[in-house]
Amino acid sequence: MPTWKLRIEYEGTRYSGWQEQRNARTVQGELRRAAEELLGEPIDLAGAGRTDSGVHALEQVAHLRCRKRLQPQELLYGLNDRLPADIHVLSLQPAPGSFHARHAALRRYYLYQISTRRTALAKRFVWWVRDPLDPVAMQRAAGWFVGRHDFRSFAASGDKEASTRVEVYESRVERWGDLILYRIGASHFLWKMVRRIVGALVEVGRGALTDQQVLHFLSGNERGPAAWTAPPSGLFLERVLYEGDPPPGELRPALFRA
Numbered sequence: 001m002p003t004w005k006l007r008i009e010y011e012g013t014r015y016s017g018w019q020e021q022r023n024a025r026t027v028q029g030e031l032r033r034a035a036e037e038l039l040g041e042p043i044d045l046a047g048a049g050r051t052d053s054g055v056h057a058l059e060q061v062a063h064l065r066c067r068k069r070l071q072p073q074e075l076l077y078g079l080n081d082r083l084p085a086d087i088h089v090l091s092l093q094p095a096p097g098s099f100h101a102r103h104a105a106l107r108r109y110y111l112y113q114i115s116t117r118r119t120a121l122a123k124r125f126v127w128w129v130r131d132p133l134d135p136v137a138m139q140r141a142a143g144w145f146v147g148r149h150d151f152r153s154f155a156a157s158g159d160k161e162a163s164t165r166v167e168v169y170e171s172r173v174e175r176w177g178d179l180i181l182y183r184i185g186a187s188h189f190l191w192k193m194v195r196r197i198v199g200a201l202v203e204v205g206r207g208a209l210t211d212q213q214v215l216h217f218l219s220g221n222e223r224g225p226a227a228w229t230a231p232p233s234g235l236f237l238e239r240v241l242y243e244g245d246p247p248p249g250e251l252r253p254a255l256f257r258a
Contacts, residue, residue: 001067002067002068002094003063003064003096003099004095005062005063005092005093006061006089007061007091007092008060008061008062010056010060017053019050027060030087031079031089034082034083035079038079039066041067041068044064044065046101047102048061048105049105049237052232055232055235055236055237056125057236058239058254059238063095072092076091076092079092105240105241106245107185107187107241107247108241109183109241110189110235110236110237111235111236112184112234113181113234113254114126114181114198115128115178115234131206134204137204138182138205141204141214142171142201144171146168147167148168149168150219151165151166153220153223154196154217154225170183170185171184171185173201194235195231196225196229199228200225
């Protein structure tokens with residue numbers, strides 16, 4: 001049975017996340033519909049990460065298993081011809097039959113875009129924060145997240161992960177014109193973890209939260225970060241790394257200037 005590794009970009013605004021759900025439109029559901037229409041058979045399809053409702057992807061990775069054998073370009077063009085305009089398969093390649101997009105992933109990177117001004121053109125891809133923010137203070141606080149920590153204070157209730165301990169490899173804030181960009185790379189992520197970290201960093205940038213308070217959240221089970229959950233509009237799944245893949249390079253805006 002042929003197995004394919006797909007790299008996919010999508011705008012998540014119109015979707016209830018990546019993962020298929022009953023009575024909801026999802027990215028995985030649209031991709032399955034397109035593939036089964038093209039191939040004329042049921043398929044096995046899974047992604048590397050379950051992005052939430054409204055969250056975007058610069059590079060989601062999925063595996064697709066099917067019985068029908070097509071040439072790579074035939075499958076690529078056939079899928080994209082059947083997908084809505086806000087979902088696009090960037091590339092696909094044959095993969096070993098044992099390849100699993102989620103289980104084989106080693107690291108995942110997310111990018112968040114905060115706009116420091118009101119924007120008419122990019123509002124679906126940023127969080128506009130009206131208050132003045134201090135990116136230097138935000139970067140200093142972001143550094144505390146690097147390493148292995150218990151992120152239960154930053155996880156939504158109902159998260160199904162067995163452990164709330166996560167290894168974070170990169171946590172970085174940079175100013176880019178009217179944008180403040182945040183990248184975080186980790187072994188895995190808990191439900192709403194990134195958006196709550198961003199919310200806490202914005203509170204630091206406003207001067208309403210100290211580094212010591214951030215450290216306190218990393219040492220217990222606190223409810224505070226839930227109140228600061230950032231909106232999904234500014235969040236992108238940036239990269240998923242597998243054996244031999246280099247980490248992301250320069251921190252840059254996702255698509256548009258704010």
